[in-house]
Amino acid sequence: MRLLLGQLGRFGVVGALGFVVDIGVFNLLRATVLEPSEVHEGPFIAKIISTLLAIVVNYFGNRYWTFGATRRTAIAREGLEFILVSVGGMLLTLGCLWVSHYLLGFTSVAADNISANVIGLALGTAFRFAFYRYWVFHPSREMPLQPAYTEPTHPPTAGSPTVAVSAK
Numbered sequence: 001m002r003l004l005l006g007q008l009g010r011f012g013v014v015g016a017l018g019f020v021v022d023i024g025v026f027n028l029l030r031a032t033v034l035e036p037s038e039v040h041e042g043p044f045i046a047k048i049i050s051t052l053l054a055i056v057v058n059y060f061g062n063r064y065w066t067f068g069a070t071r072r073t074a075i076a077r078e079g080l081e082f083i084l085v086s087v088g089g090m091l092l093t094l095g096c097l098w099v100s101h102y103l104l105g106f107t108s109v110a111a112d113n114i115s116a117n118v119i120g121l122a123l124g125t126a127f128r129f130a131f132y133r134y135w136v137f138h139p140s141r142e143m144p145l146q147p148a149y150t151e152p153t154h155p156p157t158a159g160s161p162t163v164a165v166s167a168k
Contacts (some may be wrong), residue, residue, distance in 0.1 A: 007067065008129070010065055011066045011132075013065075014057075018061070019054070019117075022054035023050070024050075025049060026047055026051075026116065027109070029042075029045075029046035029049060030043050030109065034046040043101055043112050043116075044094065044097060047097055047116050051090045051093060051094075055090070058086070078137070082132070082136050085128055085132060085135070085136055089124030089125070089128040094116075095120070096115045096120030096123065097112060097115050100114075100116075101115065
């Protein structure tokens with residue numbers, strides 16, 4: 001239970017940083033180059049761009065901090081799985097924005113932010129945490145573990161004991 005609570009806390013901090021990137025970029029783009037009166041699909045495109053940037057921030061935070069103790073040496077496979085899960089979360093967010101903006105006609109800045117950055121983000125966050133924890137970074141996966149911390153390697157001096165570090 002302590003591991004889960006610790007992971008949830010770190011996931012929240014990483015997510016908050018990703019959220020700042022996501023909401024900041026989304027609103028900047030929506031208010032400037034992707035303003036809906038100029039580009040009909042502007043909010044949708046802005047959300048794709050902002051979410052992709054947040055995914056990059058979240059990957060590094062989650063890989064090295066939230067799930068650092070269980071990260072793998074097969075970084076390409078882990079990265080691909082992370083991207084797949086992140087895109088799944090992004091699709092949930094985009095679905096909420098699309099329904100609100102294009103289907104229901106709620107086109108204000110506030111409506112776009114509530115649908116994408118509150119409702120969509122909540123759904124996407126729950127989805128991502130579950131899949132990151134139980135699939136991407138799960139410790140019992142069949143890939144070899146990479147230790148989160150190893151002692152610095154220095155050549156042993158005469159008469160000093162050697163210490164072997166192994167992954168659990």
